[in-house]
Amino acid sequence: MSLVQYSDSESESESRELPPCKKSRHDPKPGSSLPPLPAAFHDLYASSTRVSVQDDPSLHGGRKRAIPHVEGNWPTHLYLEWYPAKEDLSLLTELILHAETSLDQNAPSVHSLLHSDLGAQLPLHISLSRPVVLRTEQRAPFTELLQKAIHVSHISPFEILPDTLDWASNYDETRWFLVLRVQKPAHDGLNGLLNLSNTALARFDQPPLYAASSHKHSQNRALSRGDKGSTLLEDYSNCFHISLAWSLSRPTAKDRERVAAIDLRALRERRITFDSVKAKIGNNVVSIPLEKEF
Template sequence: KKEDLPPLPAKFWDLYPSKPRIVSTDSSFHDGKIRVNSHVDGLWPSHVYLEWVPNPESVKTLSACLDYVTQSLTAAIIKNRAIKTTDIQVRTLVHSELDVDLPLHVSLSDSIMIPANKKGLFKSAMISACEKIARNKLDLKFSAITRIYLNKTKTRAFIALVLNEDVHLSNLIKQVNHICRTFKKPEFHDLQPHISIGWF
């Protein structure tokens, strides 16, 4: 007589919060997403951001908010044809494909490409420039504003919750921009820091 195997431990499901990543420029390997920055040998795609791990109650609220925004805006998006696609399917950033809660982030920089031989210098300079400001308590709160942000090629859009102004966050972005200028990388000009909760 065959016996049922014991259930897997709960921690097992946290080992792989998302599907294995495939290095390819073919958009079919990335849920239809088209890379803005192509893979280049010797360059490290980098992104400076603040990470936020929502608690279970916040996850429920964010998911409900995404559902509401999706229902409210889908018709308008299709009508205005604001993006270069005919198949609009909103994907959540709150959960992974395996239904694991995901950390969200507040961007402090654009995507930047760092040469491999300068990766360590860039990281050290960024930590040194930001650590004093980072010691201050950030009082980040959501505003009542929801926006749709398009990527540079207008092939992808993000549903985002805009944050209220915070002086320490503004100073962090200024410090990150200073380091980017030093390394001759593009500065970040997001006048409304936000947290993306979905994309299409």
């Protein structure tokens, strides 16, 4: 399972990548009565102000930068974005509070990913890639390749339903995340987009998310032919998730059991719609729409 909330700086990043998938104190912020902002507005202001280019965990709640700043390198992340509505935000806030109170008494605080330190609502996401790095000259061809692949795939907008709560760590086990796992959507849109993402990244020698890198050459051939790659799809439905909060503490077995037992019936009735793929390269966010059926 993997989990990525990625930006051009680890000081801005709220989540980190988790290991390959295995089978298997915040205050609530008041909602606004104003209408939601257009999705394109969030793309223009996807990054907060950079505090430092040096790795100073004291500036970021103990988090450490995974990808250092290097001239000519562009941190890149592919994902599906979700801005929860007011009612959903309230439900998620309650879940995080419940999860925090279920931890052992001496556990460090749980940090919500729902709002920034200044109280602004933050987007949540389902990752379609690891945090990877593109060179300056690769940005445009990669974006064009991904746009074409998504267009010819004919993957339509789809809905997902929340499923279960869980705790999961990053690769280095330096942070643990409260994650909301999701049910497999109709027409398998998540696996389809993951395959396209892994295939496009493999063309630029970047590692896949979840999938084994041994599939790189066959994926490249499929992409060059414009195939949808249906015969290459593997089912990683148990890996997809939305990160809600993070902690520096390893949850105990009892912590995980308590979180898994939290009642999610109200949240499971909420449908989350995705109609585009986001490609964040440095501070620039490109929104690639999914093709609507007529």
